[in-house]
Amino acid sequence: MKYLLFICALTAANVSYGETLVAARTIPSHTIISPADVAIKDGNTLGALTLLEEVIGQEARVAIYAGRPIRRNDIGAPALVERNQIVKLAYSNGVLNISVEARALGRGSAGDVLRFMNLDSRTTISGTVQDDGSILVTK
Known part of the structure; x- marks a missing residue:
C-alpha cells in the first residue's frame, strides 16, 4: 500500500x-x-x-x-481619455446637435462613463467615451 x-x-x-x-x-x-x-x-x-x-x-x-x-x-482596455484632457463633447437629439469642448475630470477607455466640465459654462456633465476618443452625452 x-x-x-x-x-x-x-x-x-x-x-x-x-x-x-x-x-x-x-x-x-x-x-x-x-x-x-x-x-x-x-x-x-x-x-x-x-x-x-x-x-x-x-x-x-x-x-x-x-x-x-x-x-x-x-x-x-487602454485609456483613450486622460484626466484634464480637452475633448470634444457631442449631444444629438433628432435635429438638435450640440458640440462643445470640455475638460475630462477622470481617465477612461471606450465605453466608460466619465464626468466632464464644459469649458464655456463651467458645468459638469457625464458622457460616454467613444471608440475615437470623443464623448457622447445622452439624456
Missing part, C-alpha cells in the same frame, strides 16, 4: 496542470503590456490569466510586480 501511494505522489508531482501568465518584469500602472512583459509559468494559479491574447495590448490598471500572476482585475 505504501508503494502505491509513493507512485501516485511521484506521478502527481510530475504532471503539469496548466500554465499561468506572470509578469516578466515589474509593470507600472498605466503601461500597455507587450510580449516582453509577460512570462509563462507552469501550473495553475487561481484567478490568474492563461492566454497571451487576453493580456497583450491591454493596460496595467495597477503595478504588477515581477513573478506575480496577472489577474483579470489587474488589466483593462
Whole structure:
C-alpha cells in the first residue's frame, strides 16, 4: 500500500496542470503590456490569466510586480481619455446637435462613463467615451 501511494505522489508531482501568465518584469500602472512583459509559468494559479491574447495590448490598471500572476482585475482596455484632457463633447437629439469642448475630470477607455466640465459654462456633465476618443452625452 505504501508503494502505491509513493507512485501516485511521484506521478502527481510530475504532471503539469496548466500554465499561468506572470509578469516578466515589474509593470507600472498605466503601461500597455507587450510580449516582453509577460512570462509563462507552469501550473495553475487561481484567478490568474492563461492566454497571451487576453493580456497583450491591454493596460496595467495597477503595478504588477515581477513573478506575480496577472489577474483579470489587474488589466483593462487602454485609456483613450486622460484626466484634464480637452475633448470634444457631442449631444444629438433628432435635429438638435450640440458640440462643445470640455475638460475630462477622470481617465477612461471606450465605453466608460466619465464626468466632464464644459469649458464655456463651467458645468459638469457625464458622457460616454467613444471608440475615437470623443464623448457622447445622452439624456
